[in-house]
Amino acid sequence: MKRIVILISGRGSNMETLLTAKLPCQIAAVISNRADAEGLRIASEHGVATAVVAHKDFADRESFDAALAKTIDVYHPDVVVLAGFMRILTAGFVNRYHGRLINIHPSLLPSYPGVHTHARVLEDGVKIHGCTVHFVTPDLDHGPIIIQAAIPVLQDDTEKTLADRLLYQEHRIYPQAVRWLCQDQIELGQDGKVRYRFPKQAGYALISPGLE
Ligand code: GAR
Numbered sequence: 001m002k003r004i005v006i007l008i009s010g011r012g013s014n015m016e017t018l019l020t021a022k023l024p025c026q027i028a029a030v031i032s033n034r035a036d037a038e039g040l041r042i043a044s045e046h047g048v049a050t051a052v053v054a055h056k057d058f059a060d061r062e063s064f065d066a067a068l069a070k071t072i073d074v075y076h077p078d079v080v081v082l083a084g085f086m087r088i089l090t091a092g093f094v095n096r097y098h099g100r101l102i103n104i105h106p107s108l109l110p111s112y113p114g115v116h117t118h119a120r121v122l123e124d125g126v127k128i129h130g131c132t133v134h135f136v137t138p139d140l141d142h143g144p145i146i147i148q149a150a151i152p153v154l155q156d157d158t159e160k161t162l163a164d165r166l167l168y169q170e171h172r173i174y175p176q177a178v179r180w181l182c183q184d185q186i187e188l189g190q191d192g193k194v195r196y197r198f199p200k201q202a203g204y205a206l207i208s209p210g211l212e
Contacts, residue, residue: 002182003028005077007068007085012039013167014083014104014174019046021175025182028075031068033087049075055087065093079181082136083174091138099188101136102181104174106166108132108148113141118159118166127208129153129162131170133177135188144194146177146186152208 002025006015009032016039019027030043033055040050053071058064064087072080082103094101107117108130121129130150137143149169153162180186180196189195 001026002078003076004079004081004178004182005072005075006030006043006081006083007072008032008037008039008083009034009086010037010039010084012037012042012084014170015039016042016046017171017175018081018083018178019043019048021179023175023179023182025079025178028077029072031071033064033068033085039084061088061090062092065090069093069096079178081174081178088140089136094136094138097136099135100181102146102177103134103136103141103143104170105132105134105141106163106170108150109134109141109145118162121153122157122159122162127153128206129166131166131173133173135194137192144188144192146180146194147173149173150206152206152210155209 004025004027006018006027008015008030015030027048029049029051030039031051031053032040033053035052035054043050051071053064053068055064058067078100080097080101108128109132112120128150130148132148133146134143135146149172151165151169185197187195
């Protein structure tokens, strides 16, 4: 059974979804860069080992990432899952976990990389928003895409309503992506593309606003 380490920075709702999803893997540890991350308490309640590597204690990204990798490797993970981990990682760190480091991002990448995605979507008047699970590469928020979910942006949406509706979809697609990885149903190919070992599924269109 594959071993997973989850990295968080805060609330940890995606992490909690992974802990409760009955995934075919062992969640070996949850690690945070902030000692006050709410998700650490939740992980402990689920009986999962926790650790803190505080970025504030390090002079630069390289030394923080080296300490983080050392802590991660104590748990010998097959897969490292970023779940609301809000630090930019160095290329050295990312390459160390090539093909086994994944992230969830609250936008339909490659649109809206970075922060404040919901506010930027509302500002631009975009009609379809979404979330993306992707392999992490040194190119921030541009790694090979594993799965995405799209939602309509409604006329009276605020940042909060949009974030809440999108989070619900994040909680659906992240366990799916981790399950595929744990069951060796997906992998990052040599060509930098995601390879799926299951038949292609039919999709359907999301039109927003809906047709009359
Ligand atoms: C989630 O919306 C996740 O997509 C986002 O942070 C939130 C964490 O919530 N991640 C990023 O913005 C990464 N760039 P959670 O701690 O409740 O899972």
